[in-house]
Amino acid sequence: MTKRIEARFEQCRAEGRAALVTYVMAGDPDPETSLQILKSLPKAGADIVEFGLPFTDPMADGPAIQAAGLRALKVGQDTVRTLDLIRRFRAEDADTPVILMGYFNPIFVYGVDRFLADAKEAGVDGLIVVDLPPEEDDELCLPALKAGLAFIRLATPTTDDRRLPAVLANTAGFVYYVSITGITGAATPDFGKVATAVERIKRHTPLPVVVGFGVKSGAHAAAVAEGADGVVVGSALIDALKNTLDAEDRATAGTIEAVTKLVKELSDGVRSVAKRAAA
Amino acid sequence: MSAQAQPNSFRTGPDERGHFGQFGGRFVAETLMPNILELEKAYEEARNDPAFHADMAYFSTHYIGRPSPLYFAERMTEHLGGAKIYFKREELNHTGAHKVNNVLGQILLARRMGKKRIIAETGAGQHGVATATLCARFGLDCVVYMGAVDVERQKPNVFRMNMLGAKVVPVQSGTRTLKDAMNEALRDWVTNVSDTFYCIGTVAGPHPYPAMVRDFQCVIGTETREQMMEAEGRLPDSLVACIGGGSNAIGLFHPFLDDKDIEIYGVEAAGHGLDKLHAASLSGGRPGVLHGNRTYLLMDPDGQIQDAHSISAGLDYPGIGPEHAWLHEIGRVTYLSATDQEALDAFQLCSRLEGILPALEPSHALAKVMELAPQKPKDHLMVVNISGRGDKDLFQIAEHLGNQIV
Numbered sequence: 001m002t003k004r005i006e007a008r009f010e011q012c013r014a015e016g017r018a019a020l021v022t023y024v025m026a027g028d029p030d031p032e033t034s035l036q037i038l039k040s041l042p043k044a045g046a047d048i049v050e051f052g053l054p055f056t057d058p059m060a061d062g063p064a065i066q067a068a069g070l071r072a073l074k075v076g077q078d079t080v081r082t083l084d085l086i087r088r089f090r091a092e093d094a095d096t097p098v099i100l101m102g103y104f105n106p107i108f109v110y111g112v113d114r115f116l117a118d119a120k121e122a123g124v125d126g127l128i129v130v131d132l133p134p135e136e137d138d139e140l141c142l143p144a145l146k147a148g149l150a151f152i153r154l155a156t157p158t159t160d161d162r163r164l165p166a167v168l169a170n171t172a173g174f175v176y177y178v179s180i181t182g183i184t185g186a187a188t189p190d191f192g193k194v195a196t197a198v199e200r201i202k203r204h205t206p207l208p209v210v211v212g213f214g215v216k217s218g219a220h221a222a223a224v225a226e227g228a229d230g231v232v233v234g235s236a237l238i239d240a241l242k243n244t245l246d247a248e249d250r251a252t253a254g255t256i257e258a259v260t261k262l263v264k265e266l267s268d269g270v271r272s273v274a275k276r277a278a279a
Numbered sequence: 280m281s282a283q284a285q286p287n288s289f290r291t292g293p294d295e296r297g298h299f300g301q302f303g304g305r306f307v308a309e310t311l312m313p314n315i316l317e318l319e320k321a322y323e324e325a326r327n328d329p330a331f332h333a334d335m336a337y338f339s340t341h342y343i344g345r346p347s348p349l350y351f352a353e354r355m356t357e358h359l360g361g362a363k364i365y366f367k368r369e370e371l372n373h374t375g376a377h378k379v380n381n382v383l384g385q386i387l388l389a390r391r392m393g394k395k396r397i398i399a400e401t402g403a404g405q406h407g408v409a410t411a412t413l414c415a416r417f418g419l420d421c422v423v424y425m426g427a428v429d430v431e432r433q434k435p436n437v438f439r440m441n442m443l444g445a446k447v448v449p450v451q452s453g454t455r456t457l458k459d460a461m462n463e464a465l466r467d468w469v470t471n472v473s474d475t476f477y478c479i480g481t482v483a484g485p486h487p488y489p490a491m492v493r494d495f496q497c498v499i500g501t502e503t504r505e506q507m508m509e510a511e512g513r514l515p516d517s518l519v520a521c522i523g524g525g526s527n528a529i530g531l532f533h534p535f536l537d538d539k540d541i542e543i544y545g546v547e548a549a550g551h552g553l554d555k556l557h558a559a560s561l562s563g564g565r566p567g568v569l570h571g572n573r574t575y576l577l578m579d580p581d582g583q584i585q586d587a588h589s590i591s592a593g594l595d596y597p598g599i600g601p602e603h604a605w606l607h608e609i610g611r612v613t614y615l616s617a618t619d620q621e622a623l624d625a626f627q628l629c630s631r632l633e634g635i636l637p638a639l640e641p642s643h644a645l646a647k648v649m650e651l652a653p654q655k656p657k658d659h660l661m662v663v664n665i666s667g668r669g670d671k672d673l674f675q676i677a678e679h680l681g682n683q684i685v
Contacts, residue, residue, distance in 0.1 A: 063452070131306040
C-alpha cells in the first residue's frame with residue numbers, strides 16, 4: 001500500500017545514498033506557482049515531496065511556515081484545491097511519493113472518510129498530521145491505514161524508549177525524526193547526535209528513518225545524510241521562495257528557480273555521502 | 280433537552296483519554312505528549328495528597344482571601360422585580376478575578392514537579408496577572424504571551440505584569456489575540472519542554488488541562504452551595520456565568536450539575552451580534568480540533584479558524600472548553616449570548632445600583648440576568664458569578680461611552 005514510498009527508498013539504497021524529502025506549502029504564493037514548484041522538485045533532485053495543507057493555527061511551526069500558510073489561505077487555497085494540485089502533479093509523475101502534511105482540523109472538517117478517499121484518488125501516498133499523537137490513532141491513523149495511505153509519525157527527542165513502540169506501532173512508509181525539541185525552521189541541531197538518535201529508533205523498527213528540522217544547506221544535508229535514511233527540508237525552501245516575492249507577496253520571475261536552486265544544492269549534499277547499499 | 284441519553288451523573292467526566300462525550304482529547308505534537316502524560320500523573324498524585332490540599336487551603340485563605348462572599352444584590356433584585364439575585368464575588372479575590380484559583384493550583388503543582396520556568400497565555404490579562412503574581416510569590420521565572428491587540432487594549436494589566444517581574448511577549452502572528460497567544464505559548468513549550476510548565480488559563484487545551492483547571496475552579500461552586508444553604512436554607516434555583524473558555528462558569532456549575540432541578544445558564548459573547556462578528560462558539564460554531572482538544576469552534580467551511588470578536592478581551596476566543604461543548608450537546612446547560620452593547624448596559628446598571636464595577640466579562644452574564652430575573656417569581660434564587668472587577672476595562676468602557684478619562 002505504500003508502494004511508491006517503498007520503491008523510492010529501495011532506489012536510494014541501491015544508489016547508496018540517503019533520500020531527499022522536500023516540503024513546500026500548497027498554494028504558496030499562488031496555486032499555479034506552487035504546482036510548478038512541486039513539479040520541478042523531483043527534477044531538481046527531490047526523492048519524496050511533502051505538500052503542506054495550509055492551516056490558520058499551525059502550533060508546531062515557526063514563522064516561515066506560518067507565513068506560507070497564511071499566504072496560501074489569502075489567495076483562497078483550501079483542501080479541495082490542494083488535492084486538485086496533487087491530481088495534476090500525479091498526471092505527469094507516476095513515481096514520486098507525495099506526502100500531505102498539516103494539522104487535523106481541516107481534515108476533520110472535510111470528513112475523514114471522504115478525505116481519505118479523495119486523497120487516495122488524487123495520488124497521495126502518505127499523511128503527516130502534526131497534532132495526532134498515537135493516543136488519537138482512532139481519529140485518522142487507523143482509517144488511513146485501512147484506506148491504503150501511510151500514516152507517517154513524528155518521533156522526537158522526548159520520545160523515549162518506553163514510548164517509541166507506541167509511536168511506531170501504526171506507522172507506515174517511514175519514520176520522521178524531528179531532530180530538535182522546537183518548532184520548524186528554528187534552531188540547527190547538533191548533527192553529531194542525529195546518527196545516535198536514528199540508531200535508537202532503528203532498534204525498534206525496520207522502516208526508513210528520515211530526519212528534519214533545522215536543515216538549511218547542502219552541508220547540513222550531507223551531515224544528516226551520514227546517519228539517516230533521508231533528509232527533510234522545509235523552512236529553508238520556504239525562506240528561499242519568500243525572498244523572491246514582491247511587496248504584495250506575489251511570485252516573480254525568480255521564484256521557482258530560487259527553490260530549485262536550493263533543492264539542487266541539498267541534493268548534491270545528500271549525494272555527496274556514499275552509504276553502503278543494503279544487502 | 281436533546282434526545283441523547285442522559286448520564287446518571289454529569290460529574291464523572293472526562294474518561295481516561297480525556298473525552299467528554301466526543302469532545303476533549305489530546306491533539307498535540309509528539310514532542311509535548313511525554314510532558315502531558317507526566318503532568319497527568321503528577322496531577323493525579325497531587326490530587327490524592329492531603330499535603331497538596333493543605334497548601335491549597337492555606338494560600339486560598341491567606342493569600343487569595345477566600346472564601347469570596349455570596350452577596351445578596353438587593354437593589355438589582357428590586358430593580359428587576361423578579362428573582363432574588365445573589366452575586367458570587369470572585370472579583371474580590373487577590374488580583375481581581377477568579378483566574379487566581381486555578382493559577383494557585385497549577386503553580387503549586389509546578390513546584391512539586393520541580394519546574395522553574397512558567398509560561399502562560401492571556402487575553403484580558405487577568406490570567407497573566409494571576410500567573411505573574413504567584414510566580415513572584417514563589418520565585419519562579421514567568422513569561423506571558425499576549426496578543427499584540429490585547430496588549431494595546433489592556434495596558435493596565437501589562438503594566439501590572441511588568442511590575443510583578445514577568446516578561447510579557449506581545450504576539451504578532453495571526454489575528455494577534457488570545458488564540459495566537461496560545462499558539463505561541465505552545466510553540467514555547469515545544470521548544471522548552473524539559474524545564475517549563477505551561478499554566479493554561481482556562482478549561483481548554485489537551486487533557487488533563489480541562490479537568491484540572493475545572494477542579495481548581497470548583498471552589499467557586501462548592502462555596503456557593505454552603506453559602507446559599509446558610510443564607511436561605513436551600514440550594515439556588517438558577518446559576519448564570521459568562522463564558523469565553525469557560526473556567527469561571529464550569530467552576531460555579533460543576534458542583535451543581537447533578538442537582539437536576541437547578542437551571543444553569545452560560546453566556547457567550549455575541550460581539551456585534553450573532554449574524555456579525557462575535558465570539559459565541561456554541562451559538563455560531565461547530566465541532567473541530569484546535570489547541571489540543573475537540574470542541575465547538577468558529578471556523579470557515581475549510582476548517583480555518585475565524586476571528587472572534589468581543590468587546591471583552593477575556594471572551595475573545597474562537598473556541599470553548601470541551602466540557603461545555605458536551606454539556607451543550609446533552610442539554611444540561613443552556614447557553615445564551617449577550618452583545619457588546621448589552622454587556623455595556625449591564626455594566627452601567629450594576630455599577631450604579633450595587634456600587635460594584637464588574638469586568639466586561641461578567642457584564643455579559645449580568646446582561647442575561649436582566650432578561651431572566653424579571654421572568655422568575657420572587658422566591659427564585661439566582662446566582663451570578665461576578666468573575667472579575669471592571670477596573671482593567673475602564674479606559675475601554677470610557678471610549679465606548681464617548682468619555683475621555685484623561
